[in-house]
Amino acid sequence: MTAPTTVPALTKPRAARALRSAEATLPNGLRVVAVRKPGVPLVELRLRLPFLSARAGHPARATLLSDTLLTGAGELDRIGLAEALQGLGADVSVSVDADRLVVGGNALATNLRPLLEVVASVVQAPAFDTAEVDTERARLVERLTMARARAGVVAAEALSWRMWGDHPYAVDLPQPDDVAAVTPAQLRSLHRSFVRPGGAALVLVGDVTPDRMVGFAQEVLADWTGDAPSTRVRALPTPPGGPLLVVDRPGSVQTSLRMGRAGVTRDDPRFAALQLANLVFGGYFSSRWTENIREDKGYTYGPHSRLEQHTLGATLTLEAEVATEVTAPAMLETWYELGRIATVPVTAAEVESVRQYAVGTLALSTATQAGLASTLSALSAFGLGLDWIKEHAARLQRVTVDEVSAAAAEFFTPAHFTSVVVGDAESISGPLAALGDIERES
Numbered sequence: 001m002t003a004p005t006t007v008p009a010l011t012k013p014r015a016a017r018a019l020r021s022a023e024a025t026l027p028n029g030l031r032v033v034a035v036r037k038p039g040v041p042l043v044e045l046r047l048r049l050p051f052l053s054a055r056a057g058h059p060a061r062a063t064l065l066s067d068t069l070l071t072g073a074g075e076l077d078r079i080g081l082a083e084a085l086q087g088l089g090a091d092v093s094v095s096v097d098a099d100r101l102v103v104g105g106n107a108l109a110t111n112l113r114p115l116l117e118v119v120a121s122v123v124q125a126p127a128f129d130t131a132e133v134d135t136e137r138a139r140l141v142e143r144l145t146m147a148r149a150r151a152g153v154v155a156a157e158a159l160s161w162r163m164w165g166d167h168p169y170a171v172d173l174p175q176p177d178d179v180a181a182v183t184p185a186q187l188r189s190l191h192r193s194f195v196r197p198g199g200a201a202l203v204l205v206g207d208v209t210p211d212r213m214v215g216f217a218q219e220v221l222a223d224w225t226g227d228a229p230s231t232r233v234r235a236l237p238t239p240p241g242g243p244l245l246v247v248d249r250p251g252s253v254q255t256s257l258r259m260g261r262a263g264v265t266r267d268d269p270r271f272a273a274l275q276l277a278n279l280v281f282g283g284y285f286s287s288r289w290t291e292n293i294r295e296d297k298g299y300t301y302g303p304h305s306r307l308e309q310h311t312l313g314a315t316l317t318l319e320a321e322v323a324t325e326v327t328a329p330a331m332l333e334t335w336y337e338l339g340r341i342a343t344v345p346v347t348a349a350e351v352e353s354v355r356q357y358a359v360g361t362l363a364l365s366t367a368t369q370a371g372l373a374s375t376l377s378a379l380s381a382f383g384l385g386l387d388w389i390k391e392h393a394a395r396l397q398r399v400t401v402d403e404v405s406a407a408a409a410e411f412f413t414p415a416h417f418t419s420v421v422v423g424d425a426e427s428i429s430g431p432l433a434a435l436g437d438i439e440r441e442s
Helices: 058-068 078-087 109-124 130-147 151-164 176-180 184-194 210-221 271-283 288-296 324-343 348-365 369-380 386-398 401-411 425-433
Strands: 020-025 031-036 042-050 091-096 100-108 201-206 244-248 254-262 304-310 313-323 418-423 438-440
Touching (some): 031 369, 042 109, 058 176, 058 184, 091 109, 130 184, 151 244, 151 313, 201 210, 201 369, 254 324, 324 401
Parallel strands (some): 244 418, 244 438
Antiparallel strands (some): 091 100, 254 418
8 A cells, every 4th residue: 555645834935036137217218127037048028018098999909000010110021020030039029908018029148139129120110011911900800700709708898898888998809890990000100109118118137137238228229219108098987796797699508707896906005915815715726716616516617716907907807617507506606605705704724825826826927037027017017126026925925814804805795796697698597587686788
């Protein structure tokens, strides 16, 4: 027989190695954050630009701009740009959401300056060639059409509209018809209005001295001009709660469940406690919600709750995909777990377990050059940086069981959530109505 084994107790986390860093705001308003992180002879780059706007058509134009930004810049066409990056051992990509446009990439550390020169060309002189725009527009329309055929996308969008109404955050994906109408001239106008150094943040992490990285940024990007974009976006409204919204997807064999409410941002004193409360509820594999509707009941493969950070606020979101016939039981168990964590204090054992998980994932997320660069880029939107990362591990260690229970009571009360299900309405509406008020999408 094999002797039983025990898992050794976790040791205290080791102090992270101190990182050398430098920070400067260039005369054109660009904030540069540079961190030396040796180990791999690379450098990671993240250029984050504010992109929030309430203008009609902005989501479609912003998404297509993101897709076309690397199709040519300066004197280089798409192929020339790709060859220039390949010659540097570099990779560059562009992404966009309601809050920001990010140009991200990496290169050999010895090629940081030429990488910055390529990025400078991309953000200052993109071509937006008509043929390239036509190609990328057609591809984007096709991708969006396919995405909108997925129940999870429909559910996420329905929840966003229900929570935020006509606020820009309500638009998860642009409409294909809106994208189809975007012209190269509109992309150039959007670029002039929003791709500016004022209010932007450049994060550089790699095996280069911080002062040298800042110096390269000053040399290469000094001629880039433009103040932060002037936008008027109202504050986030309070999510309305109310009856469960049922969105019909005739014949669907499964239901997509989405629930959301306002959370707190990283700079809020309650953030660490809410982060741990969320992990206890549904934020990782051993959470209460997972144990209930996955391990015990078998209703779903992977329910998950998460805290999402936005420039104007934060959301606490729950999501699960369940079989049509167990939609109502899964919803009942979800409400039960929300009510239980909101009214019954969490245990010391639960808090210690999720504390170790949170501290560990924070360390892992910043252990690589790429992970640290992405984290610092996200933090830059809130004026936070390396100090926040260092201090947050300590905050997680200090959070008490009572504080986690208080956060759970404040943020997990079932009635405070706005809820949406997408599925076969004829099959699921009756059982759901037996649990409480529902509203059918008209």
